Amino acid sequence: xxxxxxxxxxxxxxxxxxxxxxxxxxxxxxxxxxxxxxxxxxxxxxxxxxxxxxxxxxxxxxxxxxxxxxxxxxxxxxxxxxxxxxxxxxxxxxxxxxxxxxxxxxxxxxxxxxxxxxxxxxxxxxxxxxxxxxxxxxxxxxxxxxxxxxxxxxxxxxxxxxxxxxxxxxxxxxxxxxxxxxxxxxxxxxxxxxxxxxxxxxxxxxxxxxxxxxxxxxxxxxxxxxxxxxxxxxxxxxxxxxxxxxxxxxxxxxxxxxxxxxxxxxxxxxxxxxxxxxxxxxxxxxxxxxxxxxxxxxxxxxxxxxxxxxxxxxxxxxxxxxxxxxxxxxxxxxxxxxxxxxxxxxxxxxxxxxxxxxxxxxxxxxxxxxxxxxxxxxxxxxxxxxxxxxxxxxxxxxxxxxxxxxxxxxxxxxxxxxxxxxxxxxxxxxxxxxxxxxxxxxxxxxxxxxxxxxxxxxxxxxxxxxxxxxxxxxxxxxxxxxxxxxxxxxxxxxxxxxxxxxxxxxxxxxxxxxxxxxx
Ligand code: XMP
Numbered sequence: 001x002x003x004x005x006x007x008x009x010x011x012x013x014x015x016x017x018x019x020x021x022x023x024x025x026x027x028x029x030x031x032x033x034x035x036x037x038x039x040x041x042x043x044x045x046x047x048x049x050x051x052x053x054x055x056x057x058x059x060x061x062x063x064x065x066x067x068x069x070x071x072x073x074x075x076x077x078x079x080x081x082x083x084x085x086x087x088x089x090x091x092x093x094x095x096x097x098x099x100x101x102x103x104x105x106x107x108x109x110x111x112x113x114x115x116x117x118x119x120x121x122x123x124x125x126x127x128x129x130x131x132x133x134x135x136x137x138x139x140x141x142x143x144x145x146x147x148x149x150x151x152x153x154x155x156x157x158x159x160x161x162x163x164x165x166x167x168x169x170x171x172x173x174x175x176x177x178x179x180x181x182x183x184x185x186x187x188x189x190x191x192x193x194x195x196x197x198x199x200x201x202x203x204x205x206x207x208x209x210x211x212x213x214x215x216x217x218x219x220x221x222x223x224x225x226x227x228x229x230x231x232x233x234x235x236x237x238x239x240x241x242x243x244x245x246x247x248x249x250x251x252x253x254x255x256x257x258x259x260x261x262x263x264x265x266x267x268x269x270x271x272x273x274x275x276x277x278x279x280x281x282x283x284x285x286x287x288x289x290x291x292x293x294x295x296x297x298x299x300x301x302x303x304x305x306x307x308x309x310x311x312x313x314x315x316x317x318x319x320x321x322x323x324x325x326x327x328x329x330x331x332x333x334x335x336x337x338x339x340x341x342x343x344x345x346x347x348x349x350x351x352x353x354x355x356x357x358x359x360x361x362x363x364x365x366x367x368x369x370x371x372x373x374x375x376x377x378x379x380x381x382x383x384x385x386x387x388x389x390x391x392x393x394x395x396x397x398x399x400x401x402x403x404x405x406x407x408x409x410x411x412x413x414x415x416x417x418x419x420x421x422x423x424x425x426x427x428x429x430x431x432x433x434x435x436x437x438x439x440x441x442x443x444x445x446x447x448x449x450x451x452x453x454x455x456x457x458x459x460x461x462x463x464x465x466x467x468x469x470x471x472x473x474x475x476x477x478x479x480x481x482x483x484x485x486x487x488x489x490x491x492x493x494x495x496x497x498x499x500x501x502x503x504x505x506x507x508x509x510x511x512x513x514x515x516x517x518x519x
Pocket of ligand 1: 333334350351352396397398399400440474475511514515516517518519
C-alpha cells in the first residue's frame, strides 16, 4: 500500500469487499489520499488530526450471523465522520440500535433509489428525485437506528441511504464506488469535502514521490532485482526503482518461450536502448515447456510457472551479491483475484502467477510498489515517469503468457501456431487503428480440432479463439463489437497463413461471468 505519514487522509476499513480498492481509487481521483486497513487491525489505528473520515467497506459477511464482526467502539471514539457502504452500512445501523435482517428478495445489479429527504451526502446526487444505483446484497436494514433519518429508499431497501447529520454518520446500502452507480462519485465527493472537509493534496507527482520514498525505506542499502516482462507495469516498477536506488537495481528478463511473436527482441531493444536499464536476459524457453509438458489443470500451470520464475530469479540473484529483494509489477486486480489483500474475507478466482502462483518459501522478499493501483492509474504514472508511448499503450499481457491461452496440454507446435495467429490479429488491430480503443485483445488456441475443407480437401485442425475486450481496470470487461469486414479479414488471414488452424471463433462473453484470460 502507498504510505504517507504527513498528509490528511481518509481511512477505509476493509471487510472483504471486492470493491474496497475501488473506493480508494475514487478517492484518489478526487485528489485525496486514503489508506486501507483490515477490520481486524482497527485497534492499531492511532488517533490523529490527519484522519479526517472513516469509510466502512462492503463485504461477504452477514451481520445476522452472531460471529460476524460488528462495528468496533474504537471507531466511534475517534469522533470523526463515518460513511458505511453495504455491509458497512448494516454494521453502522446495528451499532446504533437499528435492525438488520436477511431479506426474502436478493438485490443484485441495477436498482432505482428514490429521494425521501435532503442530506449533505446527497447534494446534487438525485436527478428528479431518482437515481440508478448498483446493489449487491441480501441483508437489509429493517429498522432505523436512533438519531438517523431516512434519506433514500429502493424497492427492496427501505433504508437505502440513512444519515445522522449531527454526528456526521452516513450509511449507503448500494455501492457508490462502482461505475454502474450513476453519480456515485458525487456521494463520495460530498463525504470528503462537505462532511470531512479534507484538503485536496493528492496528485500524480506526489504519488510518484511517495512511491519512490516507500521503496527507499523498504530496501535500504540492499540490491534489488526487478522481474521485467516488457509490459507497462514492470516498466513502471523498474523506472521507480531506478529513481529510488540507481545502480543497485538489476532487471531480469526471462524468455519463457510463452511470449508473443518477436516479443523478446522488442523488449530487449526497448529496455536497453530507450530506458537505459541494466538488464540480464535469460532464455528459459526449454525448461518452461519441459515442466509444463502434459499439464492440463490451469491452477497447476500457474503454480509451475510461478515457481520456475522464482527459481530462476533466485539462481541469478545469487550471481549478483547482496540481493535481498525481488520487485515485480503486481497490480491490485492481480491480488484481489488471487487472494485477499488485507487478509479480509473475499474469495479466490485464480492464482495470478506473480501472486498466488509464487512458492510459499522464497529467499527474496517482494517489493510490489503498484499493488494498490489499477492499470489505467499505472499508465498515468508511467506518463509522469516519461515512459515511451508505445510502452504505455501496450495491451496487458499476463506473466504466464501463452500458457493460459492454450487450454489443455501445451506443445511447441501449439505455441508456434498461436504466435502466428496472435500476430495477425494484433497487426490488423493496429492497421485499422482499433488497437488503442481496446483494453486487451489476443488469440487463443482451443484444444479442439474440427473438420474443414480447403482446396477440395478435408482438413482436421485446431480452432482459434479471438478475444477483445474493453475495460476500465480489468476488474470488469465487455467484449468488443467488431464489424463484419474486420472479422472476415482477420479470419481469412489466419486461415490462409497459419498452418494448423481451420476455424476462427470470437468470444462474446463479458467479465463477469467470464474472465479476460481463458485460464
Ligand atoms: P482475468 O483473466 O483474471 O485477467 O480476467 C485480468 C487481467 O489480468 C491479467 N492477468 C495476469 N497478469 N499475471 C499477470 O501479470 C497473471 O497471472 C495474470 N492472469 C491474468 C489479464 O491478462 C488481464 O489483463
